[in-house]
Amino acid sequence: MTDNFSSTERDAICKVIHARRDMRHFTGGTVAPDVLRRILAAAHAAPSVGFMQPWRFIRVTDRALRERLAGVVELERRRTAEVMGKRKSEFLRLKVEGIRDCAELIAVVMAPDDGTVFGRRTMPEAMALASCACAIENMWLVARAENLGMGWVSFFEPEAVARLLAIPAGAQAIALLCLGPVASFYEAPMLKIEGWRDRLPLEAVLGENRYPGE
C-alpha cells in the first residue's frame, strides 16, 4: 500500500474526527443497505491484537427484541440515577440514549476468548476489548462521514443483554449502537453543552517522559 494521502484527504479525516459526536437524538428513518455495509466493513477493517478480530455484530431488526433491550437500558439508567447523589435530578433530565428512535440498532459483542497469545499474554481481556473499541470508532467515523449519527449505549447489565441476545458463554456485550439519521449534530459533546463536564485541555493529558501533572 504505497498510496499517499493528499492534504485534502487529510483535512477530511481530521474534520470527521472532530465532528463525530455521541448522538442520542435520532429522527427514525432508515440506513441504506450499501451505507450500512460500508459502516460494518469499516468496523471489520479495525486493528486487532494478534489479528484475532474479536468483534461480533448483531443487527437488531426484530422490534420486540429492540423493546426488550430498551427496557434493560432504562432499568440501568434508573439504577445509575440512584447512585448519582446530588446530581440525580440533573442526570435524569439528560437524554442518554436513542434506542427506540434510531434507524438501526447494532449490538457489539466481544467473542469468547479464542486463546490468542500474540500480543495479549499479559493483558488478554483488555486487548480483545480494545480491538472491539477500535472497530466501533471506525463505525462512528464512517457513519458521521455518511452524515448519520451514532451513539454508544453502555447503560446495561451485560448479563441481561447476553440473555436477550442468547450469546454464547464467554462472549460479552459491550455496546448497543444507535445509528441513523439525525436532525443535526451537537456542536460539542452533549455532556459539555449540558454543563455536565468540560473538555480537559490537551496539556492536561500529555506529558514528556513522565505522567502529565506529576
Add this chain to the structure above:
Amino acid sequence: MTDNFSSTERDAICKVIHARRDMRHFTGGTVAPDVLRRILAAAHAAPSVGFMQPWRFIRVTDRALRERLAGVVELERRRTAEVMGKRKSEFLRLKVEGIRDCAELIAVVMAPDDGTVFGRRTMPEAMALASCACAIENMWLVARAENLGMGWVSFFEPEAVARLLAIPAGAQAIALLCLGPVASFYEAPMLKIEGWRDRLPLEAVLGENRYPGE
C-alpha cells in the same frame, strides 16, 4: 455542527480506514511538531464514557528511557515465544515491534479511576479502556493520513512499564505506540501477509437478531 460531508470526503475517510496498518518497520526520521500535535488532538477528540477522557499520553524523548522500555518489550516477546508451542520458531521470525526504529514513541496510559458512574456503573474498567482505545484508533488514522506509520505494541508487563514511567497508582499502561516515517505500508495486515492468520469474512462476524454462526 450542521456540516455535511461530501462523497469526496467520505471516500477519503473510508480509504484511510482500509489503508491503516499496524506497522513494525520504520525508517527513523522525525515527526514535525504540527503533525504530532494534530495526531494528539485527534486522540483527545475521541469519545469517552461520561466524557471522562481517561487517556494520558507520555511522549518518550529520553533515549535511555526508550531503551529500557525496549528491554521490557523484548523480555515479553521471549516469554510469549515460550508459550507459542509449535509456532514458536515461526513467531520468533516475525518482527513484532519497531520501538528502537520509530521516530516517536508514545506511551498511552489509562488514568486512575475518577469515579465516573455515568455509562459505566456495570462495566467501569471496560468502558474507560474502550475510550482509550478509541483515542488510539483516531491517532492511527490521522497518522496514516499524514503518511506516517503507527504500531500498537502490547508486548509488555504493565507493571514493568508502570515502574519505568513512574505512573501513579491505579493508572495502567495499555500501549506503547511507535510512530513515524516508513518506507512503505503493508498491502494487508502483516500477520496476514506472513501467513500467521487470515481475515475472517464479514459474514462470519455479523448476525441478524442472533449471534453470528449460532
